[in-house]
Amino acid sequence: MSSILRRFEILFPLQFNDGRDIPSDLLADAVLEVVDRFGAVSYYDNLIKGRWIHKGTVYRDNNSKLAVDVGDTDENRQWMRDYKARWKDKLEQLELWLVSYEIDVE
Template sequence: MSRQLRRFEVLLPLRLNDGTPVPDAAVADTLIELEERFGAVSCETQTIRGRWRAEGQTYRDDLIRVFVDVDDDPEHREFFVAFKDVLKARFQQLDIWLTTYLIEVL
């Protein structure tokens, strides 16, 4: 029997926009907060490298992927919409890339 869930996926920066390393506690606090809220969290520690532009300036990112698989419930979406603002402040970012999509667990 398969089960349909929704995955929320966040790319967390390893450096602040000014290039200084993100404190380890910021990542740890994020993982703990998600695990306490949803009962599980996963994280890929390989570095994802990105480049993006904002207001004429180019930024380079070193990122990790964090994801949570949960029931497709509007309450979960509302949490992540609000959590994005928390993460932007915690990681001192102009934006945080947060995506969501349906998954089927076999």
């Protein structure tokens, strides 16, 4: 029997926008917060590079990725939006990239 769930993925930068390294214990806190809420998480620590422009400044990002599969509810969607906002502030970011999509787990 299959289950329909929603996967949330968020890119976490390894540096603040000014180039300073983000302490690994701070990123660990972000991961553990999702585990505390949903009971599981996947964290991809392979390097995901990105570039983007904001107000004429080119930013070069080194990112990791967090993924969690949860029930597709309004409550879970709102929690993830709030989580993104909290961590955007904690990590002193101009933006954090959060995506979600429906998945079918066999």
